[in-house]
Amino acid sequence: MLKKISLILLVFVAFSILIPISAQAANITITINGQNVVFEQKPVIKNDTTLVPMRAFFEALGAKVNWEEKTKTVTAFRGETTVQLIIGHKIAKVNGKSYELIVAPQIINGYTYVPLRFVGETLGDEVIYDNGHIIINSSNQRTRVSSITAPKNTVSETNTFSSSNITSEKDLYLLIKNALENNEDEITFTLSNSFYNSVRSSGTVNDILNSISDIVDLVLAHHPEIGYANKWTISANSFNNVISKVSIKFEYIYPKDKLEKMKDEVYIKAKEIISQIIKPDMSDIDKVKAIHDYIVKNTKYDYENLINNTIPPESYTAYGVFIKGVGVCQGYAAAFNLLAQLAGIDSLGVAGTGFNYSGSMPHAWNMIRIDGKISYVDVTWDDPVPDQGDNVRYDYFNVTEEQLAKDHSWDKEKFLEKYFDYK
Numbered sequence: 001m002l003k004k005i006s007l008i009l010l011v012f013v014a015f016s017i018l019i020p021i022s023a024q025a026a027n028i029t030i031t032i033n034g035q036n037v038v039f040e041q042k043p044v045i046k047n048d049t050t051l052v053p054m055r056a057f058f059e060a061l062g063a064k065v066n067w068e069e070k071t072k073t074v075t076a077f078r079g080e081t082t083v084q085l086i087i088g089h090k091i092a093k094v095n096g097k098s099y100e101l102i103v104a105p106q107i108i109n110g111y112t113y114v115p116l117r118f119v120g121e122t123l124g125d126e127v128i129y130d131n132g133h134i135i136i137n138s139s140n141q142r143t144r145v146s147s148i149t150a151p152k153n154t155v156s157e158t159n160t161f162s163s164s165n166i167t168s169e170k171d172l173y174l175l176i177k178n179a180l181e182n183n184e185d186e187i188t189f190t191l192s193n194s195f196y197n198s199v200r201s202s203g204t205v206n207d208i209l210n211s212i213s214d215i216v217d218l219v220l221a222h223h224p225e226i227g228y229a230n231k232w233t234i235s236a237n238s239f240n241n242v243i244s245k246v247s248i249k250f251e252y253i254y255p256k257d258k259l260e261k262m263k264d265e266v267y268i269k270a271k272e273i274i275s276q277i278i279k280p281d282m283s284d285i286d287k288v289k290a291i292h293d294y295i296v297k298n299t300k301y302d303y304e305n306l307i308n309n310t311i312p313p314e315s316y317t318a319y320g321v322f323i324k325g326v327g328v329c330q331g332y333a334a335a336f337n338l339l340a341q342l343a344g345i346d347s348l349g350v351a352g353t354g355f356n357y358s359g360s361m362p363h364a365w366n367m368i369r370i371d372g373k374i375s376y377v378d379v380t381w382d383d384p385v386p387d388q389g390d391n392v393r394y395d396y397f398n399v400t401e402e403q404l405a406k407d408h409s410w411d412k413e414k415f416l417e418k419y420f421d422y423k
Contacts, residue, residue: 032060032136041111049103050134051113058114061123061136067112074105074112076119083122085114094122135244165190168198169215173422176219179250180226183259188247205238212246221351222419224334224364225318225341228252228259253313262319266338269322274342284345284370285398288377291339293392295321295332295379300387302326329354329380333364336379340368346420352410354381363408365396369420376404 028050030037037060041053054074058065063078072087084093090101099122105114120136166172166189179187191208199211212234220227231251237244252259277290299321305311311328314320321327321335333349340347346369354363365378378396396404401412 028134030134030136041109041113043116044108044113046103046106050116051103051106051108052116052119054105054112054114057116057119061120063123074114076123078123081123083119087112092118092122165192167192167194169195170198170422171195172212172215173219173419176216176248177223177226177422179248180219180223180229183228183252183256183263184250186247186249188245190245191243205236205243208243208246209234209236212248216248218414218419221364221414222348222422223337224316224330224349225338227330227334228254228263228317230313262317262323266318266322270318270335270338270342273322274339278343287343287345288340288368288370288398291336291343291345292377292379292382292397294339295335296383296392297390298325299332299335299383300326301380301383301385302328302331303385329364332380332383333366336366336377340366345370348415348419350376350410350415352408354378355407355409356381365404365408367415368398369417374417375400376408378404378408 028043030039030043030052039053039056041056043050043052045051055065055067058076061078063076063083066075066077067073068075074083074085074087076083080095082093082095085101085105086092087105087107090104092099092101092105099118101115101118103115105112107113116134166175172189172195175187175189178184196208199208199215213232216232216234220229229250230253233249233251235247235249237246254262273294277294278287282290302311302315302320305315306328312320314324314331315327316330316334317327318331318334318338320331327335330349337347337349348367350365350367352363352365353360363380365376365380367374367376375398376396377398381396382393384391384393
């Protein structure tokens with residue numbers, strides 16, 4: 001039986017990130033408040049600074065512009081902000097306060113050009129650069145918020161891990177895996193265009209959030225040994241379906257200090273087990289058998305709590321198997337995964353459905369790779385119920401996909417061989 005993971009999706013707009021701009025002018029495209037903007041005069045690059053035609057740019061941002069020919073001064077107004085720039089001068093003023101520019105406003109081919117980033121920043125806008133595409137979200141746009149709230153666990157401190165641009169499913173998979181291994185509360189990242197292609201997304205905000213949630217779910221299915229998170233919240237900074245930044249907040253089934261102690265205890269126990277059951281001259285399949293046999297002989301399936309619908313959280317974890325000696329299928333799979341990894345065996349958890357005399361139910365087992373060949377191990381179904389001590393079955397030990405599929409069902413696209421190499 002698998003632990004259920006609840007998902008909360010939160011979409012909102014925020015304006016806070018400024019990313020340095022560096023691109024060839026010929027490749028620059030600009031989106032302002034969700035609309036592609038094409039200026040009659042193309043943007044240009046000077047000293048790694050993007051310059052744009054002054055009047056068209058200010059007006060596209062909703063600002064009013066005054067031009068004083070005598071002093072060559074541009075004055076723009078939007079809301080309570082006034083920006084003043086002088087052609088040829090690197091000193092600009094915002095609400096009377098002076099700022100030094102990297103590149104001065106200038107006349108190019110008879111048109112006045114101003115620094116894009118400086119103008120956007122001083123007006124309080126969000127300016128994002130992504131491989132030649134500049135996205136600007138104006139601060140005077142309304143913020144849209146939709147959310148579902150849920151009780152939160154108490155944690156002793158907050159850890160946030162931030163990453164740069166995510167370019168592929170693998171990038172995000174490893175970022176999430178690392179965060180869960182280290183009990184991070186939150187990760188933040190940006191998404192490149194290549195990420196959308198890697199997850200075959202339509203590009204809508206909801207579709208992207210669902211794709212990201214699927215990857216969190218996939219990591220937890222593949223690595224039940226780190227499956228102590230029971231909820232996550234995905235937040236996207238977006239405007240008009242353009243995503244600028246994503247955050248994932250994790251909630252865990254235990255307070256942070258307790259969780260860290262439990263995981264330390266599990267790791268120490270797992271190392272001790274490996275030292276006892278794995279010998280230097282063993283083949284890989286002998287190692288897998290030793291791990292399989294140890295778990296069966298030393299674990300009691302939590303059947304009583306299962307039928308009473310009172311399964312405690314630890315029974316879903318390697319902690320329940322190693323420390324309590326009790327678990328359900330997810331705990332068995334977690335324990336097997338951890339021991340296999342310590343023994344140098346490629347192993348992934350698999351989540352699906354099992355069919356037996358009592359019907360069908362959510363189930364978990366393991367997929368292994370030995371000498372380039374894929375096979376499966378279901379330690380849970382090789383452990384007799386009620387418990388029979390050292391009696392070990394081998395009905396589901398090192399079986400093929402065809403053999404397992406007789407009474408197991410799973411989405412095979414989510415459990416491909418490539419995920420062994422996501423390290």
